[in-house]
Amino acid sequence: MGVLMNINHGLLDALGVSTRQLNELVYAARNAGALGSKLTGAGGGGCMIALSDRIEVEKAIELTGGSVLKAALDTNGAVVVDSN
Incomplete structure (x- = not known):
């Protein structure tokens, strides 16, 4: 996944976004050790995503002028709820 994120960012950068x-x-x-990182959204703004669980990545983003918003993966996946 990280490798694909890196490739995709290179393609988006080549497109000029x-x-x-x-x-x-x-x-x-x-x-800083992220498995992958890329811009997110339509580009041109200031939002990127990094695949990592390392505090060093958070610190590197902050030292570069970014703000960190952490999200965790849900291990349950899709859940069917019976409404009856």
Whole structure:
């Protein structure tokens, strides 16, 4: 997954939808140990996603000027709820 994120970011950057600041955040996360990172959304803004559970990645993003919003994966996946 991380490798595919990295490839996708390179393609998006080649299309011109990334920015210098986004690239700095993406590469700071990778250099700190993220498995993958890329811009998210339509680009041109300031939002990226990094695949990691390392505090070093959070610190690197913050030192590069970003803010960290952590999200955890739900191990349950899709759940069917009986409404009866």
